[in-house]
Amino acid sequence: MGADFPILTTRQMRMVEEAAIQSGAETGGSLMERAGRAAASAIADHWPAFAETGREALILCGPGNNGGDGYVIARHLAGRGWPVRVLAIAPPATAEAQGAAALWRGETVEMGAVSAMPGRAIGLCVDALFGTGISRPLSGEIAGLLRGIAASGCELAAIDILSGICATSGRALGDTRLPEAALTVTFHRPKLGHFLSDGGALGGKIVTCDIGLEPWSAEAGDCVTLAGPSGSLLKRHGHKYSHGHALVIAGGPGKGGAARLAARSALRVGAGLVTLAPPPEALPENAARLDAIMLDGLVDGDALAQRLRDPRISALCLGPGMGLERARRMVPVALGAGRPAVLDADALSAFADGPDALFAQLHEAVVLTPHEGEFARLFPDLGRKLRDEPSRGPAFSRLDAVRIAAARSGATVLLKGPDTVISCPSGRAVIAAATGVNAAPWLATAGSGDVLAGLVTGLLARGFPARDAAGLAAWLHAEAARRFGPGLIAEDLPETVPRVLGAL
Ligand SMILES: NC(=O)C1=CN([C@@H]2O[C@H](COP(=O)(O)OP(=O)(O)OC[C@H]3O[C@@H](n4cnc5c(N)ncnc54)[C@H](OP(=O)(O)O)[C@@H]3O)[C@@H](O)[C@H]2O)[C@@H](O)CC1
Numbered sequence: 001m002g003a004d005f006p007i008l009t010t011r012q013m014r015m016v017e018e019a020a021i022q023s024g025a026e027t028g029g030s031l032m033e034r035a036g037r038a039a040a041s042a043i044a045d046h047w048p049a050f051a052e053t054g055r056e057a058l059i060l061c062g063p064g065n066n067g068g069d070g071y072v073i074a075r076h077l078a079g080r081g082w083p084v085r086v087l088a089i090a091p092p093a094t095a096e097a098q099g100a101a102a103l104w105r106g107e108t109v110e111m112g113a114v115s116a117m118p119g120r121a122i123g124l125c126v127d128a129l130f131g132t133g134i135s136r137p138l139s140g141e142i143a144g145l146l147r148g149i150a151a152s153g154c155e156l157a158a159i160d161i162l163s164g165i166c167a168t169s170g171r172a173l174g175d176t177r178l179p180e181a182a183l184t185v186t187f188h189r190p191k192l193g194h195f196l197s198d199g200g201a202l203g204g205k206i207v208t209c210d211i212g213l214e215p216w217s218a219e220a221g222d223c224v225t226l227a228g229p230s231g232s233l234l235k236r237h238g239h240k241y242s243h244g245h246a247l248v249i250a251g252g253p254g255k256g257g258a259a260r261l262a263a264r265s266a267l268r269v270g271a272g273l274v275t276l277a278p279p280p281e282a283l284p285e286n287a288a289r290l291d292a293i294m295l296d297g298l299v300d301g302d303a304l305a306q307r308l309r310d311p312r313i314s315a316l317c318l319g320p321g322m323g324l325e326r327a328r329r330m331v332p333v334a335l336g337a338g339r340p341a342v343l344d345a346d347a348l349s350a351f352a353d354g355p356d357a358l359f360a361q362l363h364e365a366v367v368l369t370p371h372e373g374e375f376a377r378l379f380p381d382l383g384r385k386l387r388d389e390p391s392r393g394p395a396f397s398r399l400d401a402v403r404i405a406a407a408r409s410g411a412t413v414l415l416k417g418p419d420t421v422i423s424c425p426s427g428r429a430v431i432a433a434a435t436g437v438n439a440a441p442w443l444a445t446a447g448s449g450d451v452l453a454g455l456v457t458g459l460l461a462r463g464f465p466a467r468d469a470a471g472l473a474a475w476l477h478a479e480a481a482r483r484f485g486p487g488l489i490a491e492d493l494p495e496t497v498p499r500v501l502g503a504l
């Protein structure tokens with residue numbers, strides 16, 4: 001895919017850390033010292049004028065090594081002249097945390113004393129309660145402490161990950177309502193939980209600090225990656241036929257908008273040719289709206305089979321505005337041709353009553369692009385597991401769900417959302433995150449899913465493998481929304497694609 005940003009599960013992070021310690025080159029204490037120092041520096045960079053506000057920084061320390069990082073941060077921030085106090089919710093319980101606590105010379109208050117704390121107003125709260133070791137929901141008291149601090153208007157910085165979030169799934173354990181952090185400082189590599197579900201919504205800006213673990217990074221094994229910009233999106237040579245021909249199946253009169261958006265997006269992302277195929281009675285209205293996109297009236301499945309005799313049709317898009325009946329008739333023909341294809345919207349809903357019949361026809365070059373509702377209709381058990389409240393970490397994640405869905409269906413599956421997750425049947429997965437400072441809330445607009453389907457189709461037509469086409473399209477989609485910004489409607493997305501491509 002070009003750009004390749006690995007992200008880790010809790011288990012993978014432990015493997016890297018353990019390898020470093022077992023090599024004898026590092027100790028838990030040396031890593032903690034580096035982590036705490038780097039986090040203090042990242043916090044000071046984020047709030048450069050804090051010392052002049054006259055406010056205090058309160059460092060919340062838990063019993064484990066996340067708390068240990070907190071004591072190191074307290075020491076380094078105090079060393080910068082910041083007024084700092086530690087609130088320990090429990091005594092340090094690991095040797096490393098005890099060592100860090102012993103070096104902290106400032107004031108430490110205990111949980112019960114928090115309401116009676118005299119002194120300055122708190123301007124910043126550093127959450128070093130629980131990191132990758134969280135194993136159960138926060139107690140009401142601790143969740144209340146975090147919420148109370150946020151409600152007081154003070155800023156929140158999370159160390160490693162916001163306490164209460166499972167670092168592997170991103171899901172908040174229990175029914176805890178957690179506050180939003182302005183900054184999350186993590187170590188070595190971001191974790192999946194920084195992008196998925198609640199973790200993606202609540203972490204704020206993610207800063208990843210190098211703590212000297214690079215020599216052991218391969219110990220993590222195969223990693224999920226984060227989709228990002230890639231020069232492979234650019235066209236370097238060739239003629240229009242060498243960039244593929246996308247066929248977008250459209251619905252009947254008055255229903256063509258979604259497919260036109262998809263077709264225009266496929267063309268903008270570089271497919272050499274794009275043909276829109278509505279039923280013949282919808283040709284006039286589409287002709288009035290299209291120029292560079294070609295038109296071909298296709299009555300039914302037989303007509304499609306005939307059309308697919310042209311081997312130059314290199315990808316199909318079925319679903320947007322297509323109508324359920326037309327989808328039931330044409331999807332099997334498209335799949336039977338074995339051509340790369342995107343199934344979206346009606347092409348998914350049409351098979352909700354019997355998904356197994358659909359799965360039996362799928363292959364790896366097919367990309368399913370469900371939103372959460374469509375996903376739950378095709379994979380009801382997985383939808384339920386995603387809705388069930390998790391009580392233990394690592395919780396069942398959107399990534400787990402998509403991997404199982406891809407293996408079960410035999411297709412590449414892209415589950416839409418601010419945290420779009422993609423897996424091919426072998427389990428190789430990529431996340432396209434529109435979260436934190438990369439949020440793209442203006443994508444929540446009618447028709448933006450049709451644009452995504454078109455972008456994936458265009459890249460499939462150009463010859464990108466399904467997982468790469470899906471990951472790059474999802475990144476491009478969110479990046480176009482970020483560039484366009486407030487006021488975005490679906491029509492703006494394909495028109496903004498050239499600016500995104502131009503900046504690569
Ligand atoms: N990996 C690395 O390379 C490096 C990691 N570093 C840092 O270490 C962090 C991981 O530390 P960690 O493993 O000690 O776990 P941590 O998150 O402190 O929590 C465990 C403690 O919390 C407790 N506990 C759990 N849930 C609870 C709950 N809901 N309510 C109450 N208690 C709960 C749990 O108790 P138990 O479940 O055992 O009863 C245990 O006592 C990591 O995030 C990073 O910040 C850096 O220092 C250096 C490099």
Ligand SMILES: Nc1ncnc2c1ncn2[C@@H]1O[C@H](COP(=O)(O)OP(=O)(O)O)[C@@H](O)[C@H]1O
Nearest residue numbers: 371416417418434441443444446447448449450
């Ligand atoms: N808040 C959000 N942040 C980022 N992306 C979003 C957000 N809301 C929706 N999206 C994206 O917008 C698209 C919406 O698709 P979909 O639900 O199929 O809508 P439609 O059918 O109206 O086109 C998906 O790609 C989804 O990931």
Ligand SMILES: [K+]
Nearest residue numbers: 127130161163
């Ligand atoms: K934390």
